[in-house]
Amino acid sequence: MNAKQPNPQLTQTYIEADLDRVLATANDSILPSSGFAESLMTAVHREALAPAPLAFPWKRALPGMIGAVAAAVLLIAAIVSFLRSAPAPGSAHPLAQIALSSSPTSSALTALFTNHATGRGTGTLWLAISLVISLSCLSLCRRLVSPR
Amino acid sequence: MNEDPAINPSPSHPSGSDDEALVARVVAGDTAAFEGLVRRWQSPLVNLAWRFCRDRGRAEEMAQEAFLRAFRNLAQFRGDSAFSTWLFALATNLYRTELRRLPAMPLSLDEIAEPADPRIAGAAFDEASRDESIRRAVLALPPKYRDAVLLFYFHEQDVPSAARTLRIPEGTVKARLFRGRELLRSKFSRPRRISQSVSQSASLAAPHTKEAQTP
Numbered sequence: 433m434n435a436k437q438p439n440p441q442l443t444q445t446y447i448e449a450d451l452d453r454v455l456a457t458a459n460d461s462i463l464p465s466s467g468f469a470e471s472l473m474t475a476v477h478r479e480a481l482a483p484a485p486l487a488f489p490w491k492r493a494l495p496g497m498i499g500a501v502a503a504a505v506l507l508i509a510a511i512v513s514f515l516r517s518a519p520a521p522g523s524a525h526p527l528a529q530i531a532l533s534s535s536p537t538s539s540a541l542t543a544l545f546t547n548h549a550t551g552r553g554t555g556t557l558w559l560a561i562s563l564v565i566s567l568s569c570l571s572l573c574r575r576l577v578s579p580r
Numbered sequence: 581m582n583e584d585p586a587i588n589p590s591p592s593h594p595s596g597s598d599d600e601a602l603v604a605r606v607v608a609g610d611t612a613a614f615e616g617l618v619r620r621w622q623s624p625l626v627n628l629a630w631r632f633c634r635d636r637g638r639a640e641e642m643a644q645e646a647f648l649r650a651f652r653n654l655a656q657f658r659g660d661s662a663f664s665t666w667l668f669a670l671a672t673n674l675y676r677t678e679l680r681r682l683p684a685m686p687l688s689l690d691e692i693a694e695p696a697d698p699r700i701a702g703a704a705f706d707e708a709s710r711d712e713s714i715r716r717a718v719l720a721l722p723p724k725y726r727d728a729v730l731l732f733y734f735h736e737q738d739v740p741s742a743a744r745t746l747r748i749p750e751g752t753v754k755a756r757l758f759r760g761r762e763l764l765r766s767k768f769s770r771p772r773r774i775s776q777s778v779s780q781s782a783s784l785a786a787p788h789t790k791e792a793q794t795p
Contacts, residue, residue, distance in 0.1 A: 451764065454711045455718065455733035462636060464626040464643070469618050472644050476618075476651050480611040 489576060496572030503565060510557075599663035607655050614651055621664070622647075625671050631730045632675045633684040634715065642678055646671035661744065668745040676727060684719055717764055725760030728753050 454460065599620070605613035625646055629639035650670055657666050718729055727746060732753070735741035739757070743750040 448761070448765075450710070450714055451718075451729075451761065452737075454714045455729070456736075460631065460715075460733075461623075461627045462630050462639070464622045464640060465636075468626070468640055468644070469615065469622055472618055472622075472647055473612075473615050475644065475648060476614055477611060479648060479651060 492575050493572070496568065496575060499568055500572070503568060507561065600659055603654055603657055603659075603663060606651070614654075617650075617663075618647055621667060624664075625667070628668065628671055628734055629675055631734055632679055632719075634719065635684065638684075642675055643671070645678075646674050649674060665741075665744050669747055672727070672731065672745050676723065679723070714764075717767060718760075721760050721763055725756050725763060728756035729760045732757055 599617065602613050602616045606617070622643065625643040626639055629642040629646070630636065633639055633642065646667075650667055653670070657663065718726060720726075721729065728742065731742035731745050732739065735745065739750050739753050743753045746753065
């Protein structure tokens with residue numbers, strides 16, 4: 433009747449022994465097919481004859497990338513300025529007001545956004561930004577693909 | 581050294597110390613010298629892949645890709661470790677990535693059938709399927725435990741070699757090995773499933789095992 437409920441300790445011993453037996457290297461190996469080395473060497477020779485992959489043109493791309501990062505930073509700064517200038521002038525924190533008024537760039541951007549918010553020059557700012565980004569992308573692409 | 585061809589290099593090259601010389605020739609532009617490395621290490625690399633996927637065709641494809649990657653990156657081999665260590669680590673990394681992309685064992689550990697209990701007389705005939713169940717269960721382990729178990733046995737139960745191939749500390753290999761074995765033990769020693777397995781085996785077995793059946 434003991435056969436109905438195997439001893440867990442004994443079962444574990446069997447599992448350990450089975451693992452060692454089943455997974456031992458000698459019991460679990462195959463031989464490569466006969467043409468393996470030949471087909472591999474064909475692939476290696478093909479690989480050796482193939483031209484080296486083109487390196488990424490960092491020197492050419494760098495100015496464009498710096499420009500793109502600068503544009504992104506400017507855009508974020510403009511958005512932050514716009515969001516800060518949204519509340520009534522009296523409700524903003526005094527330090528924030530000083531910071532905003534001290535920067536000519538942010539003041540100009542704020543003015544543009546304000547014009548946008550009041551309906552004057554609607555879309556002008558966004559049109560300008562999208563034009564700048566498009567031109568940057570275009571010039572970057574031309575720079576990357578043009579012959580050296 | 582063990583003479584098992586699954587892990588040890590082919591004896592066709594009498595000297596085992598010329599790997600570095602072959603590497604130097606290949607790096608210098610002698611592509612044909614790479615064949616020496618291929619002939620020497622094809623069996624271990626195919627066998628390592630076989631352990632990861634249990635599919636001969638796929639194992640050879642993965643081993644071929646590993647050799648090609650080794651060829652491309654041979655200049656990065658600095659000789660800090662043995663060439664075999666570098667090659668096995670590169671191949672293992674590739675095989676693991678391949679298995680993440682297309683798993684060899686799409687079942688979970690719970691879905692793998694338990695092997696028949698070998699203490700039941702009638703189950704003896706089913707040894708092959710029992711072995712297969714164990715292999716499938718190992719492949720269904722979570723990858724970090726599976727890798728530790730496979731590499732431990734591939735390296736003839738040598739923890740330091742498995743650790744070097746996996747590029748992790750020996751202690752981590754031991755811990756993962758312990759946990760992997762524990763998962764397998766817990767799977768194969770569940771009372772309900774074992775008794776079910778016993779019942780199935782006994783029903784297929786000769787009449788003298790009938791008393792072992794569950795009511």
